[in-house]
Amino acid sequence: MLNKEVKRPHVVIIGAGFGGLNAVKVFKREPVSITLIDKTNHHLFQPLLYQVATSGLTPADIATPIRFVLRHQQNVNVLLGEVLQINASRKCVALFDQEITYDYLIVAAGATHTYFGNDHWASIAPGLKTIAEAVEIRRRILTAFETAEKCAGDHNREDITTLVVIGGGATGVEIAGAVAELTRISMASDFRKIDPRKTRILLIEAGPRLLPNMSEHSSKNALESLRKLGVEVLLNSPVTDLADHYLIAGGHRISTRTVIWSAGVVGSPLAKTLEAPLDNHGKVQVNEDLSIPAYPEIFVVGDLASFRQSSGDPVPGLAPAAIQEGRHAARNILRLINGKSTIPFRYFDKGTLATIGRSKAVADIGSLKLSNFFAWVIWLFTHIFFLIGFRNRFIVLIQWAWAYITYHTYSRLITYPWKPWVPGLPDRQVPDYPGCPCERITSLGKPLRR
């Protein structure tokens, strides 16, 4: 058979987050062949993931199948798989079960949690990066109230009705605000023996202020708004111990069984397999054009890239930065293909937003520092605008905007991981099940197993 086509350059893109997906779109009408590899089958709108964790939205509201987004872009192959290793000298990436060679590579593998050396904290205090984590956090929050209601007849255990968020960045602030509204408003009339409005909610920050990446003005406003919602904020309180039913932060001992981790992120461990310099957050120190030293065909974008602006400030780990970097890397690859030299990346700062609840937010836009309602309106429209770009589901947007405004937390579901049904056991095996930590022994004696 005659090969009529000239071989097209093969671009491999790792990660279908904001960086990777926007890079793919730049190639839409270009004579390249693209392989986009992601660990999941969906693009996740991470800025709203905290709402899944707090029952405001459901996973399908903020996640769209990658194939569906790119179904009309014929030059891209989408592959579900986890890249375990990049072999820069051989120009290939390795999955568990296969290797893929590339001519150009964009690494947009993002960031993951770090527990600062206390890896055993991970099972006690899950972080919030994936749908599975959001659903697990939702399960833990809701189960705490179910357990409290169940045990209320006996005594009120402080550890059950205390929810703790560790880390006062944007995610921590947003989760704490959403949890406060969930307990103070949405669930207010749902229980008979406990009053969810009296739930103790703590936000713990190691540093001197909330939202350290935003202005002092916004930090102060966020703190005030959270306190008005009844959230206790502990500043200057690094967590030094974390166990099943308590933690120690800034010398205080806090009884709790429900802890959410939003204290630290590091670059994906994939970065370690690149022969490139990493900063002290495990992020790849990229060249001015977003490529890495020694390998001009490899670009790193998004949360995994460490890029210092001419002002000396690092580019923040935000969706707009990832989008800009992804597009820039793709354009630089097109320049290389066409025999041109690459051009340096310039970050255009569109501002930083954080929401603290319905109708409250803070915004830093250039020298403009906004708080409360107007900032929230900006927040709302920005997010709707970005979501539409990916999904074009106007009816759903109306629906969730409406649900969001009316406090109808329609996704308040406790779901369990599937397990094959085992004859002779209850449908729900006991360890997953919210037992009463009061350890009340039934008069039947030992726990029952069929």
Next chain:
Amino acid sequence: MLNKEVKRPHVVIIGAGFGGLNAVKVFKREPVSITLIDKTNHHLFQPLLYQVATSGLTPADIATPIRFVLRHQQNVNVLLGEVLQINASRKCVALFDQEITYDYLIVAAGATHTYFGNDHWASIAPGLKTIAEAVEIRRRILTAFETAEKCAGDHNREDITTLVVIGGGATGVEIAGAVAELTRISMASDFRKIDPRKTRILLIEAGPRLLPNMSEHSSKNALESLRKLGVEVLLNSPVTDLADHYLIAGGHRISTRTVIWSAGVVGSPLAKTLEAPLDNHGKVQVNEDLSIPAYPEIFVVGDLASFRQSSGDPVPGLAPAAIQEGRHAARNILRLINGKSTIPFRYFDKGTLATIGRSKAVADIGSLKLSNFFAWVIWLFTHIFFLIGFRNRFIVLIQWAWAYITYHTYSRLITYPWKPWVPGLPDRQVPDYPGCPCERITSLGKPLRR
């Protein structure tokens, strides 16, 4: 402290399905104290669960927190827990960690799958009764296509692109139809190396016809509609063997890795702890008034009850039957409380419906046998009517009806059970991950583990 209140009778209701929830509502303004116990925190609209399994709807669309449904009914306590044993002589039910005594008991614990003695088939062919199962089936169906796309370069493995539904009752017919539309229409343009429209879909039934509980006319119509959608239907083909990558049905060997079980249900194992006669499906043979012999204060309703109508036919395992029985049992309890005698239950048959896809359905309503579009319109309005009864979420209904009609399967997500992050391992541990069954060895040698 003076006890001003006369002690109210305590009614315990096990299960918040159609039967249990409708029983609770009868007591709304009555001087009783109710404890409603369910294994999950949500009422599930089971008739649409197959749509979650096939990506058409998302769990929150068909599940509502029980507490939310009953938040204004002050005489009910909702308890998240699994009843493991009923002790009729001591008038109490036992959970894992506590015992609850009752004056009156309604058992609405429903039905579960049966593998007819082949319990080891459960992990190969999950059934469809809970959200966890629906999400798992969705994951398996979608992962099959991801794996097929990944392996297509090498060879096309028949077992990967063959989906099998076992059991030709309403659930089986509905799943097979929905899977056919998912592959033939929704996913048609999403892949590059495989053509999802060529997916082999089989529906296997042990008996001589589909929908054995409906009329011959409806069986014939369902069969024709499914064949038009490209589903291969095997009748008179009991499954005799089921393994990881094949099954044997009616003597045929079929290569497949994706099997869904809808072949048999039996009463919840809880029934065995009641001192009452069971039929050969493990369901409780109830008296005319829905109570059980020897215990006039215990009523059994819904899928767990075996009730023979005066015509000799059993009451079918359908939502309208459970609703009617739940209400009737509650009214009989009120009669007992007021010193009256109970009255016998009479089932009012509203007809039977099954859908085979968008704009196709069959309906038996009395002597009326409908098929295709008109039956489907009845199906649609019936389901919307029942959903509204529980949820009053009109905007959501419009949204999903619209999505349903336009083939926009917006919930096509592969999600994994949450696991604590383990340092030194990939985020996704390998056994859960869709490896390439082609067993292609990478040139890096053995599989990589960080």
